[in-house]
Amino acid sequence: MSTREDLIADAFVELADCLVDDFEVTDLLHRLIDHALRLLDADAAGIMLADATGTLQVVASNSHAVEALELFELQADAGPCVDCFRTGEPVTPADLATVRAWWPTFAPAVEAAGFSSAQAVPMRLRSEVIGALNIFRKGEGALVGGDLKLARALADVATVALIADRTMAARQVLADQLQQALNSRVLLEQAKGMLAQRAGVGVDEAFTLMRGHARRSGHGLREVAAAVVAGRGVLPT
Structure with missing residues (x-):
């Protein structure tokens, strides 16, 4: 059985691979979420990135429920990701009472989703903050302590992979990567719905099926989603 140290090492190796190899943005973001869930005693996680404006x-x-919660956070303009993006610093309320005090509009949605804690760490390269985990x-x-440092380090490595200067200015790379991520999210939602209906499963399970197929086949998640849509809700063979 792998130790926590092994899992941490594997996480950084996997994320760092994106610094030298061609990678799919959607896969990188979901890898970051997977490692956060595994290493940070988290029950759910999501990522927001800033667009060109x-x-x-x-x-x-990691789930449809979390996506809905994050969309509500944006609509309410209140919550850990929003504050984290504005300040460039981690936002880590100690308890549910603090969540309620800091974000009275957002807190009921957090509780309704079954959570007692909502936190965020910045996705930042030096002084440039591009989003939050x-x-x-x-x-x-x-x-706190080592867990907070680990969360920041995971987010930092993913950020560097996203905006590493390759053949154009880093800001343009970021804009292109974000647009790709947004386009992929729309495609993933369509594929999840089609596969869920065809297979008679929930949308979260459909997403798990697609991710599992992507890893086994060595194809990118966006590529698998496109194949599901083209195949009218059937996983590619």
Whole structure:
């Protein structure tokens, strides 16, 4: 059985691979979420990135419920990701009472989704903040000490991979990557719905099926989603 140290090492190796290899943005973002869930005692996670106008957009999450919660956070203009993006610093309320005090509009949605903790760490390269990683827990407790450092490090590595200067200015790379992520999110939602209806499963399970197929086949998640849509809701063989 892998130790936590092994899992941490694997996480950084996997994320760092995106610095040198061609990668699919959607896969990178969901890998970051997977590692956050595995290493940070998180029950759910999501990612928001800023578009070319500086407006936050939901680009990835581990479930449909979390995506809805993050969209509500943007609509309410209140919550950990929003504050984290504005300040460039982690937002880690210690308990549910603090969540309620800081975000009275957002807190009821957090509780209705079954969470008692909502936190965020910035996705930042030096002084440039491009978004935030949202962490939700069913139990109370802030990310502190080594866990907070780990969360920031995971987000930092993913950020570097997103905006590493390749053949054009980093800002243009970021704009292109974000547009790709947004386009992929629309495609993924369509594929999840079609596969769920065809297979008679929930949309979250349909997403799990697509991710599993992508990893087994060595194809990108966006590529698998496109094949599901083209195949009218059937996983590619």
